Amino acid sequence: MSSTAIAPPAAPAAQDRSRTRSTLPLIAPSVGVLLLWMIVPLVMTLWFSFQRYNLLNPEVGGFAGFENYEFLVTDPDFWASLTNTLVLVGSVLVITVVFGTLLAVLFDQPFPGQGIARVLAISPFFVMPTVSALVWKNLMMHPIYGVLGVLARAVGMEPVDWFAEYPMAAIIIIVSWQWLPFALLILLTAVQSLDHEQKEAARMDGAGPVAQFFFITLPHLGRAISVVVMIETIFLLTVFAEIFVTTSGGPGNATTNLAFLIYARALLQFDVGGGSAGGVVAIILANIVAFFLVRSIARRLEV
Amino acid sequence: MATLELRDIRKSYVAHEVIKGVNLDVADRDFVVFVGPSGCGKSTLLRMIAGLEEITSGELLIDGKRVNEVGPADRGLAMVFQSYALYPHMTVRQNMGFALRMAGIAKAERERKVAEAARILQLEPYLDRRPKELSGGQRQRVAIGRAIVRNPRIFLFDEPLSNLDASLRGQMRIELARLHQELDATMVYVTHDQVEAMTLASKIVVLQAGKVEQIGSPLELYHHPANLFVAGFIGSPRMNFLEARILGADGGGVRVALRSGAEIVVPAAMGGAQAGGTATLGIRPESLRPDPEGPIAGEVRLAERLGGLTLLHVTLAGGEPLVVQIEGGDRTGAREPIRLAVDGAACHIFDESGQALPALERHPLAA
Ligand SMILES: Nc1ncnc2c1ncn2[C@@H]1O[C@H](COP(=O)(O)OP(=O)(O)O)[C@@H](O)[C@H]1O
Numbered sequence: 001m002s003s004t005a006i007a008p009p010a011a012p013a014a015q016d017r018s019r020t021r022s023t024l025p026l027i028a029p030s031v032g033v034l035l036l037w038m039i040v041p042l043v044m045t046l047w048f049s050f051q052r053y054n055l056l057n058p059e060v061g062g063f064a065g066f067e068n069y070e071f072l073v074t075d076p077d078f079w080a081s082l083t084n085t086l087v088l089v090g091s092v093l094v095i096t097v098v099f100g101t102l103l104a105v106l107f108d109q110p111f112p113g114q115g116i117a118r119v120l121a122i123s124p125f126f127v128m129p130t131v132s133a134l135v136w137k138n139l140m141m142h143p144i145y146g147v148l149g150v151l152a153r154a155v156g157m158e159p160v161d162w163f164a165e166y167p168m169a170a171i172i173i174i175v176s177w178q179w180l181p182f183a184l185l186i187l188l189t190a191v192q193s194l195d196h197e198q199k200e201a202a203r204m205d206g207a208g209p210v211a212q213f214f215f216i217t218l219p220h221l222g223r224a225i226s227v228v229v230m231i232e233t234i235f236l237l238t239v240f241a242e243i244f245v246t247t248s249g250g251p252g253n254a255t256t257n258l259a260f261l262i263y264a265r266a267l268l269q270f271d272v273g274g275g276s277a278g279g280v281v282a283i284i285l286a287n288i289v290a291f292f293l294v295r296s297i298a299r300r301l302e303v
Numbered sequence: 304m305a306t307l308e309l310r311d312i313r314k315s316y317v318a319h320e321v322i323k324g325v326n327l328d329v330a331d332r333d334f335v336v337f338v339g340p341s342g343c344g345k346s347t348l349l350r351m352i353a354g355l356e357e358i359t360s361g362e363l364l365i366d367g368k369r370v371n372e373v374g375p376a377d378r379g380l381a382m383v384f385q386s387y388a389l390y391p392h393m394t395v396r397q398n399m400g401f402a403l404r405m406a407g408i409a410k411a412e413r414e415r416k417v418a419e420a421a422r423i424l425q426l427e428p429y430l431d432r433r434p435k436e437l438s439g440g441q442r443q444r445v446a447i448g449r450a451i452v453r454n455p456r457i458f459l460f461d462e463p464l465s466n467l468d469a470s471l472r473g474q475m476r477i478e479l480a481r482l483h484q485e486l487d488a489t490m491v492y493v494t495h496d497q498v499e500a501m502t503l504a505s506k507i508v509v510l511q512a513g514k515v516e517q518i519g520s521p522l523e524l525y526h527h528p529a530n531l532f533v534a535g536f537i538g539s540p541r542m543n544f545l546e547a548r549i550l551g552a553d554g555g556g557v558r559v560a561l562r563s564g565a566e567i568v569v570p571a572a573m574g575g576a577q578a579g580g581t582a583t584l585g586i587r588p589e590s591l592r593p594d595p596e597g598p599i600a601g602e603v604r605l606a607e608r609l610g611g612l613t614l615l616h617v618t619l620a621g622g623e624p625l626v627v628q629i630e631g632g633d634r635t636g637a638r639e640p641i642r643l644a645v646d647g648a649a650c651h652i653f654d655e656s657g658q659a660l661p662a663l664e665r666h667p668l669a670a
């Protein structure tokens with residue numbers, strides 16, 4: 001209940017300005033380094049995106065104008081990768097938030113072995129993406145050796161060749177498995193911070209467990225869910241390792257997201273200019289998303 | 304409207320017993336206050352009445368019907384929590400209407416009841432605000448409003464004023480008393496503050512370590528405390544306790560001697576006490592008065608001047624401390640010798656086990 005915090009008295013404007021002046025030299029070094037760190041790659045990417053620059057064909061060079069961009073937006077692969085990116089991000093967000101919330105409420109109840117269960121539930125987050133993707137590919141989803149295949153055969157069903165038949169679903173499952181613990185961790189702390197007396201008041205007011213969840217717990221989790229959505233979105237826009245080690249963007253372009261498309265352009269087709277144009281589009285896309293997210297969440301965080 | 308009966312109510316957490324058998328009758332329109340030091344089990348007892356804690360053993364009856372197994376929402380009670388427990392994401396209107404909404408009452412009816420409660424509590428201008436946009440006193444009123452709209456048979460309060468500053472606490476105390484009259488409701492109120500208990504209650508239950516020490520009207524507890532604990536807990540400043548020896552009894556009462564040799568006759572019966580036995584003499588600071596001929600002698604160590612009255616901290620000749628409340632205009636200051644007189648009728652004697660000797664006459668205000 002941070003709502004009881006008392007706002008400090010507004011400082012006079014003059015004092016404010018002098019404070020800015022005197023602290024500027026102190027923060028300048030870190031701000032400078034950060035700016036360089038961001039600006040140099042950004043400017044270079046922008047520069048390359050307007051160049052003819054193909055590693056296989058070094059003779060062709062020079063300014064390309066919007067040629068790289070034209071080529072990009074007229075390429076059906078690009079639009080497919082955009083769709084794939086949105087499908088992947090959206091599905092994983094929905095899965096992790098919904099299951100994260102349910103698990104958080106569940107883990108908040110006392111039960112024997114609670115501590116161990118929590119550790120187990122959170123541990124996938126500490127497995128690096130390459131490893132977890134490989135584990136899923138070979139140990140779980142492989143139609144012959146995989147656990148899922150064995151289970152399917154045990155009940156007399158045809159095993160599913162996940163990466164051939166449902167490649168996007170397979171990627172979504174893997175990425176969700178990795179990010180569910182993060183959502184759970186954030187949401188569990190939020191659930192635990194819910195004032196006990198509020199729940200009791202709701203009980204006295206005649207709210208059953210379901211009504212309590214929807215009227216008390218869920219609104220209380222609003223902020224935490226926003227934080228989960230924001231942070232996950234930023235990372236999910238750039239999912240790469242999971243795709244690289246399982247489907248390599250295929251079959252066809254079924255699992256090629258924007259990050260993988262840029263990689264394919266620049267390092268498989270050696271088209272640095274085209275890859276950079278894709279990169280600039282990704283930056284713009286990420287900033288649009290970030291703008292709306294940060295704005296809506298900042299408003300929520302004020303509450 | 305409603306009566307409440309507790310029959311040998313007990314509560315145990317795993318191994319240790321927290322409430323050790325409480326019996327209590329609450330009549331319709333009573334304002335019962337549970338008072339006692341922190342951790343004595345007041346909240347636990349109230350929460351058992353509310354249905355938020357299971358009753359380990361004993362019977363709880365509302366309007367004569369056993370409700371041990373009835374859920375908290377169906378007992379017809381409403382509770383005001385210490386932290387107010389307002390729903391932060393709902394407006395005042397939604398907060399107050401939540402229980403009605405859960406009960407499936409139509410919107411128009413809900414609005415009417417909320418408006419009525421808001422009028423009683425003067426919350427009308429704030430109906431569309433959220434709890435964080437309200438002051439502490441306003442939040443408190445919303446919490447009470449949430450209870451009122453349900454039109455409960457009994458109101459339960461758990462230290463509702465302890466989060467307010469002193470002046471607001473005084474104001475809300477008056478408001479609660481007014482509300483009790485206006486609503487004609489039965490109320491059960493928990494506090495550790497004996498001033499709240501004295502001013503609000505029609506009946507006080509003094510609890511200590513899960514046991515009832517005494518039940519009675521405020522002035523009954525003040526004038527006829529049953530034991531040392533109640534005597535020390537009720538009244539401010541605290542009652543003075545002096546070591547005494549029982550000399551004997553006659554028609555006028557029991558004669559005791561203080562350590563300094565001073566003798567006082569208290570109009571009480573011997574009860575279980577023996578002549579020659581040790582006892583404790585209880586004297587309220589307001590019953591002592593400076594008197595050059597008085598039997599009690601000492602030296603003033605400190606004078607706390609509160610303006611209207613002054614508290615003298617006196618050390619008796621035998622070394623025992625004593626607090627005396629005198630008028631603010633008195634000039635007696637620190638390091639001055641002082642002699643004190645006391646009216647025996649205002650004194651209390653407690654036997655070796657701490658039980659009060661029965662007074663010969665009841666105080667007229669403590670019938
Ligand atoms: N859930 C619980 N488990 C174990 N002991 C508890 C629990 N709740 C309260 N107690 C104990 O019960 C006693 C009474 O608590 P409480 O009713 O809250 O006291 P009060 O409200 O009078 O300050 C305390 O000693 C406390 O430690």
Ligand SMILES: [Mg+2]
Pocket residue numbers: 345346347462
């Ligand atoms: Mg308490």
